[in-house]
Amino acid sequence: MIGEPLIVCDGVEYGYGEAQDGLALRGVSLQVSAGEHVAIIGPNGSGKSTLARHLNGLLRPCAGTVRIRGMDTRDPAHTRYIRQTVGMVFQHPDSQMVATVVEEDVAFGPENLGVPHAELHTRVREALEFVEMWDYRDRPPHLLSAGQKQRVAIAAVLAMRPACIVLDEATSLLDPRGRADLGRLVAGLRRQGTAIVSITHLMDEAAVADRVVVLGGGLVVAAGPPRDVFGDAERLAVLGLDLPAATALALRVRREIPDFPVDLMSVDEIVDAVAGRAAS
């Protein structure tokens, strides 16, 4: 169920250095609703990570606003609430571990929020069970695989009971199995109503989102349902971006069969399209 606006970015500008270095974000407006899965794609350096860091106040806009449930990220009084509402998971699993034992790592966030001890235990257990890492609770994080570390990182965020989780290339260092595990996890979170913002260079990951936002040069250059965004293959090609495997295959088939549909997102949809033609 997609609900009320959770994150509202309005004309966000951000520059890292002096003004003459150019801006990393040049007026980005974007909305994420409660329970929605938004994928952000774009070439290297297009501003994806910079935007991600604005979504929970790690960075604050030089111009424009970011509001989380109406709260402006520039107001330090809201920082705690915002960090709790929007959790971040980054690319490097190691950089996110703060404790020497998995269980303590997951407890760290809610403990800092002042969650009472009894509830803390429940939260940690629920979070670790959700990511199927409860059995590893006594292990030192550095002995885990990259995929397991990312699952613990997600548990650490879940223990804060966030309304939204932002994943910045969280699967990019994982093997295919770790990636598939994380994909299932994200789908499960989405089903239970957590909003997801996933930044990815894997178009197959973006294809399962409710909405895809394409950044180019610090601006939103396209946005819409995956079918619409990936259906415009030429625009993506200009940006040097790939297509989901199914869309690429459909486009290839269209070279032989000119009226073959190209806005196909999955193997099943391709099979249906082929079967439909065979039947007619």
Ligand SMILES: Nc1ncnc2c1ncn2[C@@H]1O[C@H](COP(=O)(O)OP(=O)(O)OP(=O)(O)O)[C@@H](O)[C@H]1O
């Ligand atoms: N810490 C920083 N200091 C200075 N400039 C930075 C910093 N981080 C990013 N930039 C610059 O800001 C722009 C946007 O970078 P950003 O990391 O947001 O892009 P990205 O889309 O996440 O790229 P990638 O796909 O490589 O992760 C780039 O020009 C980059 O060089």
Ligand SMILES: [Mg+2]
């Ligand atoms: Mg990045």
